[in-house]
Amino acid sequence: MRRPHTLSSLILTYVLAILVITMSLGFGLYTRLSGRFLDEDTEHEALAIAQAVAADESVRTAMAAGDPGHVVARLAEQVRAADDAAYVVVVDRAGIRHSHPNPALIGQLLDNPAGALDGQTHVGIDEGTLGPSANGKAPMRAADGTLLGAVSVGILESTVSRRLWSEIPLLGLYTGGALAVGVVVSLFLARRLKRMTFGLELDDLAGLLQEREAMLHGIREGVVAFDPHGRLSMINDEARRLLKLRHATIGVTLDDLLPDGRLHDVLAGTDAGADQVVLTDEFLLMVNRMPVRLGGRDVGSVVTLRDRTELEGLLRELDSVTGLTDALRAQQHEFSNRLHVLSVLVGMGEHEEAMSYLDELTTTSTSQAEQLRAQLTPAALAALLLAKITIAAERDILLTVTADSRLEDPGPDPRALLTIVGNLVDNALDAVAESPAPRHITVRLRDDADVITIDVTDSGPGIAADDTERVFADGYTTKPARAGVRRGLGLALVHRLVTRLGGTITCTPGPGGAFTTCLPTTRPAVRA
Secondary structure, three states: OOOOOOHHHHHHHHHHHHHHHHHHHHHHHHHHHHHHHHHHHHHHHHHHHHHHHHHOHHHHHHHHOOOOOOHHHHHHHHHHHHHOOOEEEEEEOOOEEOOOOOHHHOOOEOOOHHHHOOOOOEEEEEEEOOEEEEEEEEEEEOOOOOEEEEEEEEEEHHHHHHHHHOOHHHHHHHHHHHHHHHHHHHHHHHHHHHHHOOOOOHHHHHHHHHHHHHHHHHOOOEEEEEOOOOEEEEEOHHHHHHHOOOOOOOOOEHHHHOOOOHHHHHHHOOOOOOOEEEEOOOOEEEEEEEEEEEOOEEEEEEEEEEEOHHHHHHHHHHHHHHHHHHHHHHHHHHHHHHHHHHHHHHHOOOHHHHHHHHHHHHHHHHHHHHHHHHHEOOHHHHHHHHHHHHHHHHOOOEEEEOOOOOEOOOOOOHHHHHHHHHHHHHHHHHHHOOOOOOOEEEEEEEOOOOEEEEEEEEOOOOOOHHHOOHHHOOOOOOOOOEOOEOOOOHHHHHHHHHHHOOOEEEEEOOOOOEEEEEEEOOOOOOOO
């Protein structure tokens, strides 16, 4: 297997590659621009020499006289040698050369005399007989301004190239220095990155990232992470499902994700505490928020979410079964006492008294059940209230259903109606448990005008005026904590069910608890 590249070697390789490429491009651009600038400087240098020769009095005098002694050629050669020029050519008005490095061309006609004798200065690259050269041309005039001829001076391009190459070592020194600095910086960067990544290489980091993603998206708990500024930095699939955030974007704030409410407060840390119970439209969540600090500084927070919906439902069903068991136990205890009384009366020979007592018991039990059955058409609701009456009696609490109670239509969701009534009665039983005698609870049910009205009142302490809205929030309770029992969910569940059915529930301030629930007898239309 091929050994993976280390972080330092990768950084060094890439930094050097970037430097070499940029330096090569820079070197090519520099040489091209430098060559152009040298050509321009050399052209102006050649022009300056030509102008100096054209202004020389000896040359002008000789050209004005026709150069009988061939003085111009000698003077031009001296200037060419002194200024390292390739040629210094002096021509008269007819275009005849009077000087040239090649003596055979002296006295010959210039190839293009018109351009040299137009009375203007010229610079450029000339493809002359000696090769390409940077050329400068200047007119030669007499004292009265008459055109005597022209001077053309050229400096070979090979000379320009030598000047350019003479600057290459300095450019190479700068390039080598830049590469050395790049190596040092890359090594320093690699060491710093290794310290920041705890000595892990790139393959190790990639493996850790894959393991983290597999773990976060594979567990059955929701995990949400926020940075120090409250922006979403990570969320797994389970958290998206529980929070209904299918399209949550990393980097958005909590205010953009969730509306104001208890869930928002718990995730933000405003409502602090361990194992916070939050009730949403579909789930009952156990929420824990843990601030994260590294090196003494705040790096954000991590929130875990556990779905307790099914478990809480099972616990509440167990509570219902326990309540029924308590009711049966209370009835069994009451029947045992009655049977004991009957057995004693029979044993004493008081047969008529025993029959009278038995008739009275039968009439009382049967009449109460028959009365509830006559008032409430749903048999399950009548049975529920009968069981609650028995449980209340066991606790020395008088629970009565008003004589004007009438209910024939259980509405679109009979099970929801049972849950609502059961929770309200249980809440009232707990509320009056610590109250002084006499303790009583009154239940009234009506289905007038397509609306089911449920009134539950009790003789307990009631709800303060400031808390009549908060009492329906999940987690809010005025009851003391009890081991194994989660407080603050009963009324929240009732409120959620009532709202889902399109109804309303209100609380009247104390003294004495009073809750009024109104439910439509038809299921509300679902908006598209």
